[in-house]
Amino acid sequence: MLTLAVAAAILFGSSDFCAARSARTVSSVTVARTANLVSLILAPVVLLLDPGTWSVRDSLVGSAAGVFMMIGLLQLYRGYAVARMGIVAPSSSVLAAAVPLVIDLARGIRPGTVPSIGIAVGLVALALTGYQPGTTGSVRQGFALGIGSGLAFGFAFTVMGEARAAAGLTPIVTQRATGLVMLSALALYMATRPSPVTANDASHARAPYLCPRGSTLKWAVAAGTLGIGALGSMQLALRDGDSGVVAVASSQFGTAAVILSVVFNGERMRWWQALGVAATALGVALLSLG
Numbered sequence: 001m002l003t004l005a006v007a008a009a010i011l012f013g014s015s016d017f018c019a020a021r022s023a024r025t026v027s028s029v030t031v032a033r034t035a036n037l038v039s040l041i042l043a044p045v046v047l048l049l050d051p052g053t054w055s056v057r058d059s060l061v062g063s064a065a066g067v068f069m070m071i072g073l074l075q076l077y078r079g080y081a082v083a084r085m086g087i088v089a090p091s092s093s094v095l096a097a098a099v100p101l102v103i104d105l106a107r108g109i110r111p112g113t114v115p116s117i118g119i120a121v122g123l124v125a126l127a128l129t130g131y132q133p134g135t136t137g138s139v140r141q142g143f144a145l146g147i148g149s150g151l152a153f154g155f156a157f158t159v160m161g162e163a164r165a166a167a168g169l170t171p172i173v174t175q176r177a178t179g180l181v182m183l184s185a186l187a188l189y190m191a192t193r194p195s196p197v198t199a200n201d202a203s204h205a206r207a208p209y210l211c212p213r214g215s216t217l218k219w220a221v222a223a224g225t226l227g228i229g230a231l232g233s234m235q236l237a238l239r240d241g242d243s244g245v246v247a248v249a250s251s252q253f254g255t256a257a258v259i260l261s262v263v264f265n266g267e268r269m270r271w272w273q274a275l276g277v278a279a280t281a282l283g284v285a286l287l288s289l290g
Helices: 002-022 028-047 056-082 085-106 113-130 139-160 170-192 199-206 215-240 243-250 253-264 271-289
Strands: none
Touching (some): 002 243, 002 271, 028 056, 028 215, 056 085, 056 139, 056 170, 085 113, 085 139, 085 243, 085 253, 113 243, 113 253, 113 271, 139 243, 215 243, 243 271, 253 271
């Protein structure tokens, strides 16, 4: 279970890194649509790992998770547009891990002492690796959007855990399909608005539906490919483990994104991010011991 959750974190972080590279030249919403479409196309291939059995209930579970995922994603992108990442990312990632954990506690699921320490260390690691000082922006709005996206992601992870074990990976197909429908509806809404309210709205209204050919499209395709692998790994991890523990381990994707940025983008790793990377390893180790 923990191995799959860690694999999901690495794949999620790699997917975010590729999406960020693609979003350098086109709207982030365009990148999200392209990556989501690629994930949906590849979903039948992932199903071969565990085809499961289809049911209306599990399909609805996947759709509900897809709705929460897209709500979280759109708020996260909006947060990055109005405030610095150091405000939005930590609040989002910590809450994405904390919400399933709190729900598990409310259900009476109590991890042991060692896993509890690992969870605490993991939450601290999320804040450390995500914090990046930078340009100023709307701190209050960025913080609010970070909280909103984290809550949405947390509920998405929790809902994913409600799928039956017999469903296999079928819920991720309806999850990706629902996400694409929502992003397509957003494109139609932005295109039909009489006049954009802000410059950000105007950029989304003019944005192409899918990424154009070239490196932008390649990075978006990579993001979608890695993303469906991450969702598959997490769905399998949730089948075998408690959603709170799985969410804490899977939410460490920021660590993978930071390491990739340092290696391939030449970014400098701050001392607190290095401490966060070490805390991530320690937290996962403690979870495995439990």
